[in-house]
Structures are given as structure tokens and as C-alpha cells.
Amino acid sequence: MRKSFPLLAALAVAGMAALPASPALAQQYPDKPVRIQLGFPAGGGADILARWYADKLAKASGGTFIVENKVGASGNLALDATAKAKPDGLTLMLASTVTTAGNAAVFKTMPMDVQKDIVPIVGFAETPFVLAVAPDSPINSIADLTAFIKSKGGKAKYGSATTSALASTAIYLKQIGAEATHVGYKATANAIQDVTGKEIDFAFADVIFAMGQAKQGRIKMLAIASDGRSPGLPDVPTLKELNGSRTGDIVALWGVWAPTGTPKEITDKLVAWTNEITKSDDTQKFLISTGATPFVSTQADYKNKFEISLKAWAEAVKLANIEAQ
Amino acid sequence: MELLQNLALGFGGAVSPINLLFCLFGCLIGTLIGVLPGIGPIATIAMLLPITFGLSPLGALIMLAGIYYGAQYGGSTTAILLKLPGESSSVVTCIDGYEMAQKGRAGAALTIAAVGSFFAGTVGTLLIAGFAPILASFAEKFRSPEYFSLMLFGLIAAVVLAQGSIIKAIGMIVLGLLLGLTGTESQSGTARFTFGVPELYDGIDFVPLAMGLFGFAEIMTNLDRRGRDRATAAPVGGMMPTREEIRRSIPAILRGTFIGSLLGILPGGGAVLSAFAAYTLEKKIAKDPSIFGRGAVEGVAAPESANNAGAQTSFIPLLTLGIPSTPVMALMMGAMTIQGIAPGSAILTERPELFWGMIASMWVGNLMLVIINLPLIGIWIKLLQVPYRLLFPCILVLCCVGAYSISSSTFLVMMMAGFALLGYVFAKIGCEGAPFLLGFVLGPLMEENFRRSMVLSFGDPVIFVQRPISLTILLAAVALILLIVIPQFRSTREVAFQDP
Numbered sequence: 001m002r003k004s005f006p007l008l009a010a011l012a013v014a015g016m017a018a019l020p021a022s023p024a025l026a027q028q029y030p031d032k033p034v035r036i037q038l039g040f041p042a043g044g045g046a047d048i049l050a051r052w053y054a055d056k057l058a059k060a061s062g063g064t065f066i067v068e069n070k071v072g073a074s075g076n077l078a079l080d081a082t083a084k085a086k087p088d089g090l091t092l093m094l095a096s097t098v099t100t101a102g103n104a105a106v107f108k109t110m111p112m113d114v115q116k117d118i119v120p121i122v123g124f125a126e127t128p129f130v131l132a133v134a135p136d137s138p139i140n141s142i143a144d145l146t147a148f149i150k151s152k153g154g155k156a157k158y159g160s161a162t163t164s165a166l167a168s169t170a171i172y173l174k175q176i177g178a179e180a181t182h183v184g185y186k187a188t189a190n191a192i193q194d195v196t197g198k199e200i201d202f203a204f205a206d207v208i209f210a211m212g213q214a215k216q217g218r219i220k221m222l223a224i225a226s227d228g229r230s231p232g233l234p235d236v237p238t239l240k241e242l243n244g245s246r247t248g249d250i251v252a253l254w255g256v257w258a259p260t261g262t263p264k265e266i267t268d269k270l271v272a273w274t275n276e277i278t279k280s281d282d283t284q285k286f287l288i289s290t291g292a293t294p295f296v297s298t299q300a301d302y303k304n305k306f307e308i309s310l311k312a313w314a315e316a317v318k319l320a321n322i323e324a325q
Numbered sequence: 326m327e328l329l330q331n332l333a334l335g336f337g338g339a340v341s342p343i344n345l346l347f348c349l350f351g352c353l354i355g356t357l358i359g360v361l362p363g364i365g366p367i368a369t370i371a372m373l374l375p376i377t378f379g380l381s382p383l384g385a386l387i388m389l390a391g392i393y394y395g396a397q398y399g400g401s402t403t404a405i406l407l408k409l410p411g412e413s414s415s416v417v418t419c420i421d422g423y424e425m426a427q428k429g430r431a432g433a434a435l436t437i438a439a440v441g442s443f444f445a446g447t448v449g450t451l452l453i454a455g456f457a458p459i460l461a462s463f464a465e466k467f468r469s470p471e472y473f474s475l476m477l478f479g480l481i482a483a484v485v486l487a488q489g490s491i492i493k494a495i496g497m498i499v500l501g502l503l504l505g506l507t508g509t510e511s512q513s514g515t516a517r518f519t520f521g522v523p524e525l526y527d528g529i530d531f532v533p534l535a536m537g538l539f540g541f542a543e544i545m546t547n548l549d550r551r552g553r554d555r556a557t558a559a560p561v562g563g564m565m566p567t568r569e570e571i572r573r574s575i576p577a578i579l580r581g582t583f584i585g586s587l588l589g590i591l592p593g594g595g596a597v598l599s600a601f602a603a604y605t606l607e608k609k610i611a612k613d614p615s616i617f618g619r620g621a622v623e624g625v626a627a628p629e630s631a632n633n634a635g636a637q638t639s640f641i642p643l644l645t646l647g648i649p650s651t652p653v654m655a656l657m658m659g660a661m662t663i664q665g666i667a668p669g670s671a672i673l674t675e676r677p678e679l680f681w682g683m684i685a686s687m688w689v690g691n692l693m694l695v696i697i698n699l700p701l702i703g704i705w706i707k708l709l710q711v712p713y714r715l716l717f718p719c720i721l722v723l724c725c726v727g728a729y730s731i732s733s734s735t736f737l738v739m740m741m742a743g744f745a746l747l748g749y750v751f752a753k754i755g756c757e758g759a760p761f762l763l764g765f766v767l768g769p770l771m772e773e774n775f776r777r778s779m780v781l782s783f784g785d786p787v788i789f790v791q792r793p794i795s796l797t798i799l800l801a802a803v804a805l806i807l808l809i810v811i812p813q814f815r816s817t818r819e820v821a822f823q824d825p
Contacts, residue, residue, distance in 0.1 A: 041652070042371025048659045051374055069371070071732045073523035080523075111523060157781065163514075183780050184512040186773060189648050199468055199781055212647045212667040289665055322514060 029089055029266050030063035037082050037093040038067050039075025045208050045290070049125065049254060050094045052286060056277040061269070067094075074163070075099035076111055083117035087261035092270070093118065096127070096252035098164050101309035105317040106163055115310070116260065122271040123255035123302040124278045126293040128226035129168050129247070130210040130236065132195055132219040133202045142223050142242045145202060146176045154179040157200040159191035163322060165204040167313070168225045168247045170320030175245040195219055207233070207291030226251045232291045249312030253295060255302050271299055328455060335681030339689055344387050347380070348686055351388035352693045355395015356701070359402065362409045362536060362720065364727045366396040370656045374663070382664040383679055387686040389660050390640075393653050394446065394687070397636045398694045401438045401629050402705050406431055407720060409540035413531060414632035416762050417604040419539055421617060421624030431709060432564030434625045435702040437574050439695055441626045442633035445582040446691035449637025452586055453644070454684050458670075460638070461645040464590045469777040470788050474798035475591075476771035479598050481805050482605045483763040491809075494760045497751075501764025504529060511773045512780060524736045533728045533741035534765065538758045540724060541741065542748025544717045564702045570622045577607055577623040581630030589635030590642065591650070601763055603631035637687060643668050644680065 036054055040046035047069065054065040070078040078093060079100065085091035104114045112118070133139045139148055149156040158180050160166040166182070173180060183200050185191040191203045192210070196218045205213075207230060213219045223239045224230055227248030239245040256270055275296050277283050287294045297305075338344065358369045370389050377385035397414075404415040405422035418438070425434040452460065467475070480502075484494050507518040508528030519525040566574065581603040588599040607623040608614050617624050640657075642648040647669030649655035661668045672680045708716065728737040751758060782788035790796045 042368055042656070044655065044659065045662075047371060048374070048663060051371075052378075052663075055378065068733045070734065071527070072734075073526040076523050076526075077732070077734070109521075155783070181780065181783070182512075183777055184514070185777070186511055193465070193646075193648060194468065197465065197468060208662065212662075212669055215667050216647060216669040216671055218646070218669075286663070290662060 028062075029269060030061055030065075032090055033064040033066055034090050034092060036065055036067050037070050037078040037085075037091065039070060039072075039078030039093075039095060039099055041071045042069050045127070045206065046094075046096075046254075049127075049292075052283070053094065053124065053256075053274070053277060056280075056283065057270075057273055060273040060276060074103055074106070076103055076107065079103065079114065079118065080111040082257060082259055083112035085259050087259040087263075089258065089262050089266035089270075091259060092121075093257040094254070095257055096254045097306055097309040098250070098252040100257070101306060101313045102163055102167075102250070104310065105313035106322055118257050119260050119262070119267075120302045120306045121256045121258055121262075121267050121299055122274045123253050123295045123297050123305065124274055125254045125287050126226055126295055127252045127254065127291070128207050128224050128230060128293070129165060129204040129251070130207050130221045130233075130291075131168075131172070131202060131223045131225065131239070132192060132205050132210055132213070132221055134195055134198050135217050135220050137198070137201075137220065139202075139222070140220070142237075142239065145222060146178070146243070148201070149173070149176065149178045149180055152180070152201075154181065156180040156202075157183055159183045159185050159194055159200045159203040161185040161188045161191050162206075164250065164252065165191075166322060167250055167316035167320050168204045171247050171250070171316055172239060172245045174319050175243055192219060211291045226293065228293065230288075230291055230293050232288045246312065249308055250316050253302070253305050253309070255295075267299065331677065331681045332454060332685060334678055335683075335685030336689075338383055338678050338682030339387065339685035344384055344682075344686065345689070347384045347388040348391050348690050349693060351391020352395040352690055352697060355392040355397075356399040356694065356697060357395075358392070359396035359399020360705075362403050362407075362540060362724050362727055364730060365532065366393050367652050367656060368730055369396075370653065370660075374656070374660060377660055378663060382661075382666060382676075383682045383686075385660055385664060386657070386679070386683050387690070389657060390683065390687060391690045391693075393657075394633065394636050394690055395694060397633050398439060398442055398698055401442075401625075402435060403540075405434045405438065405625070406705060406708060407540060408543040409720065409724070410535045413535070413762070413766050414600045414628070414635070416535060416539070416759060417600050417628045418625060420604070420759055421619075421621045423543075424618065424620035425622065425625065426709065428620050430570075430620065430622075431706045432702055433566040433570055434622070435705060436564050436699065437566055437570065437578075437622060437626050438629040439698045439702070441574065441578040441581065441630040443691050443695040444578055445585060445630035445634035446637055446694075447688060448582050449586055449589070449634045450684060450687045450691070452638055453641055453687070454681075457641050457645050460590045461641050464642055465646070466794055467591050469774045469781060470792055470795045471798065472591075473771055473774040473778055474789060474795040474802070475598070476767045476774065478798050478802040478805070479601065479767050480764065480771065481802050482602065483760050483767075484809065490755075493756050497756050497758075497761040498764035501761040501766075502768030504534075505765040505768040506772065508769075510776075512776045524732075524734070528769070529740070529765075530731055530737055531766070532731060533737045534744050535762060536724045536728065537741040537744025538748035538751070538762070540720065541745030542752055542758075544720065545745065545749045546752050547713065548717070564699075564706065566622070573622050574626040577626040578630045580606060581627035582634045584627075585631030585634030586638045588631075589638035598767070599631040599635040600628035603627040640683075640687075644672060644683075645670055 036050060038050045050067045054067050057065045070081050082091060082093040100114045104110060139145050158169050160169060188205050188209055192205050192213055194200045195203050210221055214221050221236050223242055224236045225239055225247035227240055229238055239247050256274055278294050278296050284294055358364045370392055400415045401418050403409040404418040405426050408419050408423040410416040410419050422434045480498060483498055484491060507525055509516050509526055516526055584603045585599040604624060604627060607627045608617045639650050639654060642650045643654045643658060649658045658668050666672060725738050728741045731737055778788050
């Protein structure tokens with residue numbers, strides 16, 4: 001095994017090559033590597049988003065930003081690590097309002113307080129859910145689907161792999177005043193496969209995956225669950241415009257978070273850098289191609305969205321009767 | 326003819342000097358992380374993902390794919406030399422590969438693993454090139470009820486894996502199954518067996534479990550033994566297999582490749598089964614099953630071929646349907662998305678040069694890996710000459726680094742230590758780890774698919790026998806049980822389960 005050590009070092013160097021070296025400007029933030037906590041595993045959609053922004057933040061600031069995948073308990077481990085970190089700007093978290101506001105509503109006991117221990121700094125992208133049915137299904141609109149669900153008297157089947165999908169369905173079902181049978185999945189891909197194969201009747205899927213599947217004609221997208229239409233999918237109507245379902249309030253709005261007490265000079269810099277990145281052409285192109293909606297905002301805007309989300313999640317969890325742990 | 330034209334297009338892209346370099350780079354890194362215990366392809370690909378932002382799409386995908394199958398090749402090295410399975414597929418390689426190494430046949434085992442993997446990789450690549458859409462539509466017929474039946478069949482077959490008492494084997498499978506149920510349940514979202522520990526909400530991670538149970542426990546057992554009789558290091562031996570070993574390996578490689586290719590295309594769990602299934606088949610059809618567990622060369626050749634064939638064919642659902650079948654495939658999907666490519670059938674029509682380039686690069690990558698690995702075997706087996714007092718602390722440290730890196734927390738390191746103790750106890754009381762791990766891996770998949778099937782059918786179990794594929798697998802499972810319990814077969818079984 002001794003032979004492996006030089007190789008291990010080479011591997012580490014290869015990994016670091018992506019990140020520019022930290023300049024020796026001790027006075028300037030970030031003078032040390034910044035660790036970005038992420039509650040999702042390496043390689044998923046959240047991870048790609050995080051690495052995209054970490055890479056750009058490093059370029060914008062001249063510092064080093066490292067993504068740490070602190071996976072577990074639906075993101076609570078990352079929340080906890082952030083809450084307990086020193087508020088010096090060297091520990092940040094990249095998370096959506098689903099992890100922060102959603103977990104606060106879903107979990108009976110939280111390791112930390114999302115309103116007191118961490119603060120939203122700046123949002124950058126919304127990743128909505130899309131309601132999908134089989135491509136050859138006679139259901140062609142939300143009105144059709146609503147009629148179908150009502151005609152089945154609780155026996156229409158829907159799939160979900162995430163709390164967001166479950167809560168979005170609950171809000172929609174409440175709005176139309178009907179019931180349906182829930183089928184649980186571990187991955188959205190499997191739920192959507194069962195939609196295509198007509199094992200189940202409909203499912204909410206994250207937009208990035210749904211877009212790819214719709215493009216191949218494997219699903220039909222009936223509506224999007226955000227307040228506004230997605231720039232990548234201008235033809236897909238929102239649930240809100242179709243029947244007033246307020247699924248947009250629980251949509252995932254991604255942003256940068258920090259432990260409470262992080263100095264304002266640092267958070268101001270982060271707001272400026274992040275907005276600059278979000279506005280840049282390549283980021284816009286990247287976000288829109290994945291179905292996300294770019295979100296340029298002040299700290300107050302993001303905080304406001306977070307508070308709306310907190311309230312909406314508390315209601316949605318009750319509606320969906322999601323087991324609190 | 327069209328296939329040849331397509332392959333020509335693919336090779337045109339894949340063998341450009343820059344892409345060959347990406348392929349070599351990916352294969353080298355993959356081999357390296359495969360050899361390092363606990364650091365898997367998932368973490369590595371994720372770490373290298375930002376580098377690929379600036380590369381050409383083909384170059385990026387070639388490099389990442391190289392890491393993936395490089396890790397498949399490298400993973401067998403530690404399984405054979407140190408009894409350290411890096412992932413579920415190399416667990417069975419540990420059984421006979423490690424025994425071969427103990428007998429001084431480490432070089433031969435590694436050579437056969439590499440050659441078998443190359444053959445299987447070639448077949449897998451050809452299958453993707455020629456039949457991807459047909460195979461994908463077959464895979465699509467596997468839904469929750471079919472998966473349940475398949476997993477059930479796998480668990481019954483796991484009994485055959487056991488070398489000692491059949492009762493102990495069943496006990497170990499059930500114990501593994503129970504441990505596998507830890508975490509959030511799929512239908513209701515209820516947390517089970519978590520005792521309020523947030524780290525357990527997502528279940529027990531496979532890597533620390535396998536490293537603790539196999540690698541660490543083996544170290545403890547070794548130290549225990551060495552303390553008493555101060556045995557010298559295992560003999561090293563040559564790297565060339567004997568004529569007899571080659572003769573026995575060839576059919577095993579063919580069978581392993583067939584099983585691996587078939588199970589690899591099933592999204593969600595099929596690939597897990599391939600190595601186990603190949604091993605089980607070898608043991609079942611062997612003239613003298615008692616050689617398994619004592620260094621049978623078939624026990625290395627078949628599962629290694631199967632897992633590499635499966636690694637190749639697991640690209641099929643991603644490339645044709647846009648469905649990632651494993652976490653690594655989900656990563657590849659992410660890499661494609663960054664490059665502005667929507668994975669799925671559209672690649673074939675819109676970006677044929679990319680599709681065929683990737684396929685050609687798979688074969689080039691496999692060839693490179695054989696060329697890289699054969700000379701390395703000479704180096705790897707020298708590891709066995711490193712004094713054990715120096716070797717084992719290195720292994721322990723590397724395993725701890727690997728376990729820590731999974732979720733950047735010490736929890737998994739502590740958990741690994743706990744499983745090491747458990748593994749030591751298992752070794753002392755003569756219980757085997759392989760059936761335990763199979764129960765752990767398959768149990769939760771079986772339960773999840775069972776519960777989902779029952780919800781889909783509104784509680785009617787007829788769903789499992791209504792569907793032809795599910796019914797066929799269930800009948801095969803019944804046949805397997807009969808084979809084990811019917812008295813006239815008992816004599817064969819006695820041979821199969823005799824204590825070595």
C-alpha cells in the first residue's frame with residue numbers, strides 16, 4: 001500500500017487543479033478556503049448547481065470555494081453543520097427553501113433552528129416541479145386530469161419520490177377537492193418510469209429530469225408548479241394560472257446561506273458576486289437549459305421568499321399528512 | 326453495414342490524440358481510486374466534474390466513463406489481495422480471490438480478473454452498439470412486481486453462497502435484511518431503527534459496512550493468528566495462470582459475461598445482483614462445488630466478468646431512455662446536462678458522433694485498462710511482501726479516510742469500527758459475511774418493491790403472478806427451493822454446504 005501514497009497525492013492535486021490557488025491577500029475575504037455545505041450527494045442536480053456556483057465564486061473572488069457534501073437526514077446534517085460553524089464567512093451553505101423551510105415543517109425535532117441559527121443571504125435560482133402524465137394518455141390538460149381524478153373516487157394513483165412532490169400533489173388535490181392514492185418511490189426517475197409505463201396516473205417531477213423525458217416523448221408535461229412560467233418551458237402553463245393552486249409557495253428557491261452573525265461586509269460581497277454570476281450569460285444559459293428560473297435579488301428579497309415558504313410548508317405538511325420524525 | 330459505419334464514426338472521434346489522452350487519464354485515475362479502499366468512483370467523478378465544464382462534450386464523457394470502468398478493474402485488486410470489497414459487486418470476488426492470494430495465486434487471480442473484465446467489457450460494448458434500444462425496451466418491462474420477484478430469487482440463491490451450515494446462512498441473510506431496513510421507509514416516510522440518530526435516517530451506508538465486516542475483521546483475525554504462530558506473509562507466486570486455471574476460467578468468463586450483460590441493463594438494482602448471480606451459477610453447475618471458498622478460479626473469473634459486463638450495459642438505460650440506473654449513471658447524466666446534452670434517445674439522432682464516440686471509447690478504455698493493469702499486477706502482488714505490521718496500519722488509515730469522505734463526518738468511521746467488531750465475532754463463530762451482505766443489499770430493495778406493488782394493486786397479491794415475467798421468476802425461485810430441500814438432492818447439497 002505504500003506505493004499508493006504518491007499516487008494519492010497526485011489524485012488530490014488533480015482534484016485541486018480545478019480551483020484557482022488562493023492569493024496571499026490576508027486582509028481580503030476570502031483569505032482562507034471557504035467550505036460550502038451541501039446536503040445532497042455528489043453528482044446530483046443540487047451538486048451540479050453547487051459546483052457551478054462554487055467554481056464561479058472562486059473566480060469572482062480570487063479565493064477558494066470547496067463544496068462539502070454533508071449528506072444525510074434530508075439535509076439536516078448540512079443545516080446543523082452550518083448552524084454550528086463560526087460565522088466568519090468561511091462556512092457557507094448552499095440550500096433551497098425546501099431544505100430550510102421544508103425540513104423545519106416536516107421534522108418534529110430539528111437539530112437547529114432555521115430561523116435563528118442561519119440566515120438567507122442571496123437567492124439565485126428556482127427549480128420548480130412539473131406535473132407529468134403518460135405521453136399517450138387521453139389526459140391532455142389539468143382540467144382533464146382533475147376530471148379523471150374525481151371520476152376515480154380516490155383510486156387515481158400518483159407517485160412521488162420527494163417531500164416536495166408529495167406536498168405539491170397535496171396542494172393540488174386540496175385545490176380540486178379530491179383524493180388519490182399515493183405510491184412512494186426512492187427516485188424521481190423510477191416514479192416517472194411508472195408514469196410512462198402507466199403503472200401510475202401522474203407524478204410531479206423536477207423540471208430538469210422532466211424536460212429530458214418530455215423531449216423524448218416519454219411523458220407529457222401538463223403544468224409547472226411555480227408562480228411564473230419557466231423561461232426554458234414557456235409553453236407549459238403554471239398550476240396557479242390554471243386553477244389557482246398555490247404550489248409556487250413551496251417551490252425550491254436555491255440560495256447561499258450562512259451562520260447567523262456573519263459580518264455584513266462579507267454577506268454584501270457574497271450578494272454582489274452571486275448576482276453577478278447569475279446575471280452572466282453562461283450561467284443564464286446553463287440555468288435555463290436545465291429548466292431552472294434565474295433569480296437575481298437582494299438579501300431582503302430572499303428572506304421574504306423564505307418566510308412565505310415557511311408558512312406554506314407548515315400548511316402543506318398538514319395537508320399531505322407527512323409523517324414528522 | 327450501418328453499424329460498421331457508425332463505429333467508424335465513433336472511432337474517428339474516440340482515437341483523436343486529445344480524446345485518447347482523456348481516456349488514459351480517466352482510466353488511470355479510475356484504477357487508482359479502485360485500488361484505494363473506500364474512495365469510490367462517485368466521489369471522484371463528482372470531484373472532477375468542474376474540470377469537465379471547459380472540455381469538449383466527448384472528451385468530458387470519455388474521461389468520466391474511463392474513471393468508472395477503471396474503478397471496476399481496480400476494485401478487484403483490493404478484494405483479491407486484502408479482502409477489501411470497495412463496492413457490492415466485488416464482495417463475492419473476495420471469497421475465492423482472497424483464498425487464491427493466500428495460496429500464492431494472487432497474480433493469477435488478478436490476471437484472470439483483468440482478462441475476464443476485458444472480454445466482458447468488449448461484449449458489453451458490442452451489445453450497446455448493436456442492440457441498445459431492444460435491450461432497453463426489455464428492461465422497461467421490469468417494474469416493481471418483477472423487481473420484487475427478482476430480489477426474492479436472489480435471496481434464495483444467496484443460500485447457495487454459503488460454505489458452512491445452511492441454517493447459519495439463512496440466519497445471516499435475515500440479519501443483513503434487518504439491518505438493511507434501517508432508515509426512512511419508502512411508502513409512508515416513517516423512520517425505522519434509527520433511534521433518533523439523524524445519520525441513520527438514510528440507512529446504513531454500504532462502504533463502511535463492507536470494509537468493517539470484511540477488511541477490518543480480516544485484519545483482526547490475522548493479527549490474532551499471527552500473535553500465536555507468527556506466520557510469514559503469504560507466498561507471492563507468478564502472475565501467469567496455469568493451463569488448468571485457464572481451461573477452467575474460459576467457460577466461467579463466458580457465463581459471467583452473459584449474466585452480467587443481462588442484469589446490468591435493469592435500472593435500479595439489477596447490477597447489484599450480477600456478480601452474486603454469476604458466482605452462484607458457477608457453484609451450482611460445478612462438478613465439485615466444495616472447491617468454492619477455497620480458492621476456486623471460477624469464483625474469480627465469473628463474478629469479475631459479470632460485474633464488468635454489467636458496468637458497460639448499465640449505460641443502456643441512460644443512453645436510450647435517459648434513465649440513470651445507478652448513482653454513477655446519475656453522475657454521467659449530470660455531466661451530460663452541463664454540456665447541454667439531454668440524455669436519452671435524442672443523443673443518437675441529434676449527436677450521433679457523441680453517442681458512437683462514447684461507445685468506441687468504452688472499448689478503447691477497456692483495452693487501455695488491460696494494458697495498464699497487466700504490468701501493474703506485478704507491482705500489486707509485491708504488496709503482499711510488505712511486512713504485515715506496516716501494511717495493516719496503512720489499510721486502516723486509508724479505510725478511515727474513505728469512510729470519512731462519504732459524508733464528511735466521523736460518524737461513518739465509528740460505524741465502520743462497530744462493524745469491524747461484528748465481523749470479528751462472525752469470523753470467530755463461523756458465520757459468513759457474504760450472505761449477510763447480500764441480505765443487506767437486496768432486502769430493502771425487495772421490501773420497497775413489494776410494498777409499492779401492493780399499493781399499485783390496492784393490496785391484491787395476485788399482481789405478482791399475473792405478470793408473465795414476475796411469474797417466471799417466482800417459478801424459478803420455487804424450483805430453486807425444491808432443489809435445496811428435496812431429499813434426493815440432499816446428497817448434492819451436503820457437498821455444496823460442507824464445511825471446508
